[in-house]
Amino acid sequence: MRDVAIIGIGMNEKWGELWDKSIRTIFTEAALNAMDDCNVDHIDSMYIGCMSGGLFVGQEHLGSMLADNLGADFIPATRVESACASGGLAFRQAFMDVASGMSEIVLAGGVEKMLDVDGGAATYALSTAADQEYECFHGVTFPGLYAMIANAHMAKYGTTRKQLAHVSVKNHMNGSKNHRAQFPFKTTLEEVVNSVMVADPLTIMDCSPVTDGAAAVILCPLDLAKKKFANKPIIKVIGSGHATDSIALHDRKDLTWLSAVELSGKRALKMAGKKIADINVCEVHDCFTIAEICVTEALGIFEPGMGGPSVESGITNIGGKIPVNTSGGLKSKGHPVGATGIAQIIEITEQLRGISGDRQVNGAKVGMTQNMGGSGGSSVCHILEVN
Amino acid sequence: MRDVAIIGIGMNEKWGELWDKSIRTIFTEAALNAMDDCNVDHIDSMYIGCMSGGLFVGQEHLGSMLADNLGADFIPATRVESACASGGLAFRQAFMDVASGMSEIVLAGGVEKMLDVDGGAATYALSTAADQEYECFHGVTFPGLYAMIANAHMAKYGTTRKQLAHVSVKNHMNGSKNHRAQFPFKTTLEEVVNSVMVADPLTIMDCSPVTDGAAAVILCPLDLAKKKFANKPIIKVIGSGHATDSIALHDRKDLTWLSAVELSGKRALKMAGKKIADINVCEVHDCFTIAEICVTEALGIFEPGMGGPSVESGITNIGGKIPVNTSGGLKSKGHPVGATGIAQIIEITEQLRGISGDRQVNGAKVGMTQNMGGSGGSSVCHILEVN
Amino acid sequence: MGITARNWREYPQRYRLEAAKCSQCGKVFFPPRLICNQCKSRKFETIKLPGEGTVKTFTVIRVAPTNFIDEVPYAIGIIELLEGFSTMMQIADCDPEKISIGMKVKLEFRKIQSDGEAGVIMYGYKAVPVSE
Amino acid sequence: MGITARNWREYPQRYRLEAAKCSQCGKVFFPPRLICNQCKSRKFETIKLPGEGTVKTFTVIRVAPTNFIDEVPYAIGIIELLEGFSTMMQIADCDPEKISIGMKVKLEFRKIQSDGEAGVIMYGYKAVPVSE
Numbered sequence A, B: 001m002r003d004v005a006i007i008g009i010g011m012n013e014k015w016g017e018l019w020d021k022s023i024r025t026i027f028t029e030a031a032l033n034a035m036d037d038c039n040v041d042h043i044d045s046m047y048i049g050c051m052s053g054g055l056f057v058g059q060e061h062l063g064s065m066l067a068d069n070l071g072a073d074f075i076p077a078t079r080v081e082s083a084c085a086s087g088g089l090a091f092r093q094a095f096m097d098v099a100s101g102m103s104e105i106v107l108a109g110g111v112e113k114m115l116d117v118d119g120g121a122a123t124y125a126l127s128t129a130a131d132q133e134y135e136c137f138h139g140v141t142f143p144g145l146y147a148m149i150a151n152a153h154m155a156k157y158g159t160t161r162k163q164l165a166h167v168s169v170k171n172h173m174n175g176s177k178n179h180r181a182q183f184p185f186k187t188t189l190e191e192v193v194n195s196v197m198v199a200d201p202l203t204i205m206d207c208s209p210v211t212d213g214a215a216a217v218i219l220c221p222l223d224l225a226k227k228k229f230a231n232k233p234i235i236k237v238i239g240s241g242h243a244t245d246s247i248a249l250h251d252r253k254d255l256t257w258l259s260a261v262e263l264s265g266k267r268a269l270k271m272a273g274k275k276i277a278d279i280n281v282c283e284v285h286d287c288f289t290i291a292e293i294c295v296t297e298a299l300g301i302f303e304p305g306m307g308g309p310s311v312e313s314g315i316t317n318i319g320g321k322i323p324v325n326t327s328g329g330l331k332s333k334g335h336p337v338g339a340t341g342i343a344q345i346i347e348i349t350e351q352l353r354g355i356s357g358d359r360q361v362n363g364a365k366v367g368m369t370q371n372m373g374g375s376g377g378s379s380v381c382h383i384l385e386v387n
Numbered sequence C, D: 001m002g003i004t005a006r007n008w009r010e011y012p013q014r015y016r017l018e019a020a021k022c023s024q025c026g027k028v029f030f031p032p033r034l035i036c037n038q039c040k041s042r043k044f045e046t047i048k049l050p051g052e053g054t055v056k057t058f059t060v061i062r063v064a065p066t067n068f069i070d071e072v073p074y075a076i077g078i079i080e081l082l083e084g085f086s087t088m089m090q091i092a093d094c095d096p097e098k099i100s101i102g103m104k105v106k107l108e109f110r111k112i113q114s115d116g117e118a119g120v121i122m123y124g125y126k127a128v129p130v131s132e
């Protein structure tokens, strides 16, 4: 396998309620921004992460439509789906495409247009990431699934309501410094705890929002990057890991443990030849506050049960020992499900380039992303290193 | 890139209206049949072609659900979509996974459960392969799009109504010898021409049916195949090509020419180091009779405009110079959209193994598949050779 | 959402609470499967799930999917029915505030939802507290 | 199918028949785009599409999607409005049997469909034969 580098990154100017733009427009914006970032005028192939073009905008076959709208005539363009991990998985397939020697300059993008439908239709679309027949049939929602994980975690480890809130407060603090964030406001423990209850114990301020948005990155062989794209720091993709688990939460032995996250992390670290302690900055899937706590445990950043106390201690803040979700995370930046995994790659790339401004983690050399599908039915991790 | 071989193949016993089985069951049946065919008890990763789990069965995140149901705990499992070319594209990604050195034993599967919804919902789901806002908005259907291609082809080249019917007659003749086919009956030119009109000039007997079905194949490095799986003829994957075109039919200069098919074919032949004349047997995307005519022209099997006269002459029959759709094609075998591309690979694999019985093409050494998305917005081709 | 065959197909096993028990290692699957992920056996026997269990975890849904909006708030949980086997269902006939992990419940057949479009009423199991 | 914002957004350009013409090479795009696939320019000027054109190809839909079932049979075609620029629309006000490739048509604004669920009526352009 060839070594692979990230040479370009791009997003929409801002994520949020992009009523006046269609899915083809928001994707093309992000893709052109990524191409401009590295000054390429063509790409050889393209991968698109999108969870449900069918249910959100009545449009499948996005490979054809989006390559067409990008003016990238006749290239191979592949749409990849793994629920909310679709973006991370598109990046992984693009990585393989370059690593295999099949293509040279490859775009990995993600997009979701979630606000073209009303709230009920969006809730239904998101629920298709869970087991329709044996979970959703009974009236469970995604906040409900994570709320059950939260209650199990609190019962097993004594995790507190306040510790959950700390995740939201930290991520909004980080997001307040990110001009692309959908909700760049700060919040407090009291506001999080006292917001509208969605599924006990999770309030609306424990939940990531519904978002329109897109993101794209450009990959190429490391050798080519060194030769032609060395005007910016070159970011190497040194590890990729992907794992699945049972789609239904109730089929897992330990409801507090995300095995797909654990295994995708271990696989990525093994390929990278790194230990978790080598990671300087991390973007993880905080679709709900409890998710960030469980993920930091499953990745081995903290011992089982120590995710809550750790976020409370400030160790995951910017300036802490291992900053988590410096971008603001899904919570503040927004969560257009197919685009999230690519935006995580962009945040780490910017951190490793040293251009994160107020959010910069000093001396960041190695970063990690973790992108989750459903209630933990799939997970994709990547490890990036500045050359 | 490593050389890659196909070692196992499997389908459901029969395709058709599988009312009593869910998507998870029909996929698992096909996957277990493929694993049994080569006697492997585990797979390292999996790709699933499915056009619209969201709209057909309200279930996305199929990677997680189907790996889980196959008992393949924690493996990477990736769902891939390119409308009706989803299966071919899943095969291509599996090929890259093995070729890159990332995985050893990989399953490429496809599935579509189209009959859980009523006809109106199925028509809507299929229409999401076309441009919702500028094609479907006006009331066009997929038969309608191909009917417009047919009328343009008839006007430009003098292709006749009878020549279209010949495609259906030939494919039903072939399918009558395929026990897995949904509609294994024979038909006549008169029956095709005089059936219920769907979109002029196409009758219901010019159209492939709505089908429940799944298919799966197992790939591994050629070296491993020679070492451990040599009890059956080893089928090498020698070429893979993928291309896109505008999603909207009206955006193409020549409405009779499928550029994505042309380019995907050329790319696959180039990788294989073969010419189109080297192909002994071919499975192509006959979603409508006119499609087979246009595809045989775009692949360069016949000159532009000669697809109609060629099928009329019998040259594409079993026993003809270049047999096309020996399986019965989408028309007779059925067209569960996500599974079709994998079933094409299975037919060619059986032909090259020499186990096609009454459908066997004598002396077949090199075969080709062509799988189409939408009205030609994407196309995936593969070339297989017996070792 | 216009999906019909699915629910017709799933009804019998939901009504009868029929699961598949691996003939080799004993692992229980609901719905039934073709292969056991624990021992790779493909032989199963049909068993009837017990009608009682305990709450492993739960929540109270206060923002519901369209088909359940009239039921809000309602409790839903993961119920352990056998050692190592659990499944999800609503917890009915009790004050959501009184539900706790470890609580004993029994299963009853109830209306689960009505399909917005077709108006079809769908039935299944719910858990209700066992009065001690 | 519950999709609302999309149609609200697409209406203005449908009503006004506004396309984007590449400022560099002149290629016309409808709907407007951010980049020209012919010359890669990102500069466009807004033009109004002509109200007349010719039929490049057509068909008569006899088995229709749910929202169009009441209209069956209806003709639909690809209409060339400018040299090298075509788009799709229904062909109305004529006997479907009389339509032919090369026929001249003009564009009119009509009701296109009503959304089954919301009952929203959607308008757009249709082609009608030019009486010679």
Ligand SMILES: [Zn+2]
Binding pocket: C022, C023, C024, C025, C026, C027, C036, C037, C038, C039, C040, C041
């Ligand atoms: Zn077992």
Ligand SMILES: [Zn+2]
Binding pocket: D022, D023, D024, D025, D026, D027, D036, D037, D038, D039, D040, D041
């Ligand atoms: Zn131009």
